[in-house]
Amino acid sequence: MQVLQSKYKIEEDTTKDDLLSIVSDKYCRSILEAIMDKPKSAMEITAETKTPISTVYRRIQMLHDRKLLQTSGMISGDGKKLFLYKSKIRGIQSTFKDGKVEVELILNNQ
DSSP states (O other): OOOOOEEEEEOOOHHHHHHHHHHOOOHHHHHHTTSSOOBBHHHHHHHHTTOOOHHHHHHHHHHHHTEEEEEEEEETTSSSSEEEEEEEEEEEEEEEEEEEEEEEEEEEEO
């Protein structure tokens, strides 16, 4: 069975630059990969990626600001807030041709 991937073409140059910056950041890549299939908390991401918790929170904020994350939350039995993060994208595809950069987001349809 073939699954069609939904793509979204980015038109604005500053958004393209932001997305290419995210792709070049090893922490952003590891976080996105960790939360691609299943929502996870910052602590779960830290444990899985071996990334310091402060770095995870900074990168989550960066990804959230660029609307690449879906965030859900709940309150635990002891009254603490717990946020879960899931990637809205499966990948970022870019090409450089004739002096122009094209960037497309491959959406996470799960």
